[in-house]
Amino acid sequence: MLAFSDVHIDDLKNLTIKSFLGIVVNDYYPLIYSQINEFESCIKELKNNYDVDLLETTQQKVYNEFDTMYRKEKLVLFPFILKLDEENKKSENCAPFKNIKQHFTSIVASLTEGIQEIDNIFINSNNAELVESARDILLNLKTTFIDLQLIKDKNFYKNYKNCGSCGSIVSTQ
Numbered sequence: 001m002l003a004f005s006d007v008h009i010d011d012l013k014n015l016t017i018k019s020f021l022g023i024v025v026n027d028y029y030p031l032i033y034s035q036i037n038e039f040e041s042c043i044k045e046l047k048n049n050y051d052v053d054l055l056e057t058t059q060q061k062v063y064n065e066f067d068t069m070y071r072k073e074k075l076v077l078f079p080f081i082l083k084l085d086e087e088n089k090k091s092e093n094c095a096p097f098k099n100i101k102q103h104f105t106s107i108v109a110s111l112t113e114g115i116q117e118i119d120n121i122f123i124n125s126n127n128a129e130l131v132e133s134a135r136d137i138l139l140n141l142k143t144t145f146i147d148l149q150l151i152k153d154k155n156f157y158k159n160y161k162n163c164g165s166c167g168s169i170v171s172t173q
Helices: 009-014 017-046 053-087 095-121 128-159
Strands: none
Touching (some): 009 017, 009 128, 017 053, 017 128, 053 095, 053 128, 095 128
């Protein structure tokens, strides 16, 4: 099986659905978990000098929503898509797609709030390197989430959704 390090994110759209979902679950999602944990480490260091309650809340929201989304995709949506692919048909039920959209929307909103919080509170920080690192992690997470969801939605999910009212998962950018 290919690993994400072997494939540029733009090349993911050219994979088979099975290879794509394998790379997402086995490579991209562990990377996202590590970035969330790295952000948590930055928060712990910032806590020595600043009130970071809102950033802790952001980190927990992102982690909880991502963890829920990951489990729902891995256990429900991805097997559902693979079954649809095997049967060469579209879904009669778009609820699994809509459920993921809710989690994705919440994650992006939390990341955006976290970035704004860093910008507002830490603009004149004495610990600029650490603050910049925390901000970069959130920006990278947001970019990764959006880029990956765009590829999922435009290159894979659309092939299995039968409902026109679902819309794009990334329409909330």
